[in-house]
Amino acid sequence: MSVLPEQLLRDVELVESVHVVPTILDIVCRSTNMRFAVVSRVTDSHWVACSVQDELEFGLVSGQELALETTFCHSVRQLSKNVIIDHVDQDSLYCNHPIPAQYGFQSYISVPIALGDGSFFGTLCALDPEPRRVNRAETVQMFELFAGLIGKQVDQARAMQITEKNLIDEQEMSALREQFIAVLGHDLRTPLSSLSCGIELLGMAELDADSIETLDIMRRSSVHMAGLIDDVLDFARGRLGSGMSLAYKENVPLQDVVNQVVAELQTMHPKRVIETVLDPHCRLDCDERRLAQLASNLLGNALTHGDPDGVVRLVATSTDGQLQLEVINEGEAISSADQGELFKPFVRSSSGSSAQGLGLGLFIAHCIAEAHGGSIGVKSDKQDTRFTVCLPLPKPSQC
Missing domain, CATH: 1.10.287.130 (Signal transduction histidine kinase, dimerisation/phosphotransfer (DHp) domain)
Known part of the structure; x- marks a missing residue:
């Protein structure tokens, strides 16, 4: 037996992955009393069995090839027409045909399986050594409906394969x-x-x-x-899977962290005004360096993308065991579409400043907030844009 081309092997695997096909073959056999049914892949040079129900011990299995010229499926492919025989010996067209004699069948039906783009894939066939009444409207319609269903399932399986490959x-x-x-x-x-x-x-x-x-x-x-x-x-x-590591410290003074961040940013933006409103007694259990990084990223974002003549404010309040930290700036509103994307990596708002950056600052701020068991969100309108971070406070609250 010759080695099948790789594409044909993939097509056989496709049909084998369609779990409904064996059920279809079983229904076909039960409905017609025919004891052999097969879904085949047919090209201009190959006939390959893709799924088989064999109650005759015919010996054909999935992946096995027959010589194309010894099958009626070759004619089905060329003419795009069904081949249906109730009784070979009494059929004037096929009574002396070599194919029934070669395989020893008296009844036979083969209908084309077409894909969504109209291309020919193969056939749904059944046969039996005994005569069977298969050339009836209801039987032909059943075969054609099942062939159409198989074609759709193969299309979907192909699309899934492509999607999975692209994903990998x-x-x-x-x-x-x-x-x-x-x-x-x-x-x-x-x-x-x-x-x-x-x-x-x-x-x-x-x-x-x-x-x-x-x-x-x-x-x-x-x-x-x-x-x-x-x-x-x-x-x-x-x-890469190592995640954001945290080095927790207890009773970290929020004011000290914020003041240090503001001082650093003020040297980089000497003409900008940064105002802070926070309780000097507020303390957190947190990673001090990461908290500073979160505040720096949010304030830096406000300084970069907000109104260059506007004031940037950081306001911290506590309620219900949570610290709410808001960074507020004036300037052009962020669109609703952009707001939903801001916390993803390498995303920058299409509004506001066109200053250079990687688009990672807000993504990392989001990661820091989540790593501390908190959350981050944004609201923006014509009046101002505010990023709000909520972080859990120690119990009992020390803020």
């Missing part, structure tokens, strides 16, 4: 991409650390005003680049 390809590509991002992030840290140290050493020398200003620009740029690298590494760690 995308997952593999995504894993490689994220591994590359992680390696790149780590490799960038070393030269950036050297650059930062060099900037600090230069800052210890006596410099004129222009040099001090240039050095300040270099310092802000290195801080910004360090933030981008941290964002990339956080994203890669989350996507």
Whole structure:
């Protein structure tokens, strides 16, 4: 037996994956009293059994090939017409035909299976060594309905295969991409650390005003680049399965964390106004560095995308055992469509500033909030845009 082409093997597997086919063959045999039924894949050069019900011990199994010219399915494919025989010996057209004699059948029916695009796939056949009345309208209609159902099921199975293959390809590509991002992030840290140290050493020398200003620009740029690298590494760690690690500390003063973040951002945006409203006695059980990163990402987003002449506010309140931290900025409203996408990686609002960034800040803020058992949301209208983070407070509340 010749080796089947790979595509035909895949087609056989497709039909085998359609669980309704054996049931259809069983119904066909019971309804006609025929003891052999098969779904075949038929091309211009091959006939292959895809699913078989054999009560005659004919010996044909799924995946087995017959010589195409020894089957009536060849004619069905060429003419797109049914072949139906009640009794070979009494049929003027087929009584002396070599095919019934070769396989020893007296009754036979074969109808085409077409796919959704109209292309010919194969046949639904049944046969028996005894004469059977199959050339009746109800029997032919049953076969044609079942053939149509099989065609639809094969179409769906093919579409599912394509979808699964595309998904696997995308997952593999995504894993490689994220591994590359992680390696790149780590490799960038070393030269950036050297650059930062060099900037600090230069800052210890006596410099004129222009040099001090240039050095300040270099310092802000290195801080910004360090933030981008941290964002990339956080994203890669989350996507590669290691997740966002937390180093919990008890009774972390919220005011100290926020003040430090505001001071850092104020050096990078010296002309902007950042206001904070929070209880100086509020304390949290949290990862202090991650909490600072969350506040920095939200405030940085407001400074970047909000009205450049507007005030950015951070307001913290406590209620029902939760800390509610809001970052509010004026500026163009974020569309409802954009709001639903903002916390996904590499997404930036289509409204507002066109400043460069990776689109990871809000995604990482979302991850930090969730890692602490909290949540984050956004509301935006013509008046202002506010990002709200809710985090659990220690019990009893110390805020």
